[in-house]
Amino acid sequence: MADNTIPSSMRVVGIRGGKGGADAVTIERIPTPAAADGQILIRVRGAGVNRPDIVQRQGLYPPPPGASPVMGLEVAGEVAAVGTGVTRWKVSDHVTALLPGGGYAEYAVVDARHALPVPKGLTPVQAAALPETVFTVWSNVFERGRLVAGETVLIHGANSGIGVTAIQMAKACGARVFATARGAEKAARAKQTGADLAIDASAGSWVESVKAAGGVDLVLDMVGRDYFEGNVDVLKPEGRLSVIATLTGHRVELDLRKLMLKRLTLTASTLRAREADEKARLARAIEERVWPWIEAGKVSPLIDKTLPLAEAGAAHTWLESGSQFGKVVLTP
Incomplete structure (x- = not known):
């Protein structure tokens, strides 16, 4: 007993x-x-x-x-x-x-x-x-990011706990999923996890790869400064950028005209202090x-x-x- x-x-x-x-x-x-x-x-x-x-x-x-x-x-x-x-x-x-x-x-x-x-x-x-991970993904991908079936989402850090969860949850809702990870092996595992397109971010331009695939409606980003400009570039009109971490830095230079011309939404949040x-x-x-x-x-x-x-x-x-x-x- x-x-x-x-x-x-x-x-x-x-x-x-x-x-x-x-x-x-x-x-x-x-x-x-x-x-x-x-x-x-x-x-x-x-x-x-x-x-x-x-x-x-x-x-x-x-x-x-x-x-x-x-x-x-x-x-x-x-x-x-x-x-x-x-x-x-x-x-x-x-x-x-x-x-x-x-x-x-x-x-x-x-x-x-x-x-x-x-x-x-x-x-x-x-x-x-x-x-x-689930609370973070639900809040930032589905509520704040407004992802719905038929849209395309780009998930950075596909090897992280957030990344693997976001890939699966986005696929479960009927979305198309692009993902980046550093290294060919991690990219291959992201594909196995459910990503439709998995990109090795250490081998060439992930921005050009995403653009060539048609761009995305939503980006879930935990990288911060180093990926910010690329995130804005790959978003389609009416796209959303959801920032949940800033591993490479939290200060960015923002050209507001790019957001205005594509009617983009930038959202960012933390979970712990809510x-x-x-x-x-x-x-x-x-x-x-x-x-x-x-x-x-x-x-x-x-x-x-x-x-x-x-x-x-x-x-x-x-x-x-x-x-x-x-x-x-x-x-x-």
């Missing part, structure tokens, strides 16, 4: 000195949090690793007010305790959840509205790879629209590596190298 006793303390991933390189990542022990009103406590079985975690480790992305200082934006596991006012979840339910922080731990608390049932057929490790009610709204939309795609096998979390919690530093190093294809998940 499972032991449902909640320990008074738990292991978490910490950062020596508060910030630093991957070698500063360490294991610490802190008090186990309690589920407050409207919250659930999750016994973590898998915690997704994301680039914002790396930026937080570097001291450049502090958690929002009231959030756990521990890294980690998504987990999956079982409900260990339920706070007052929570009616949907009960102890032992299998859930996955979007967090503002605290995922790199044995237990994590979260607003109960930000949790979703683990999709049928998925393991906790697979489910832990969903929330941060209000709790907005995240709850997103969770409801995703459960209604995306969970059926997952349970039908149209969207599957691609796990690149699974590492124990104590090897979080190695997980960061791997992600920083850009060698991954899909998600890295920690297992407490």
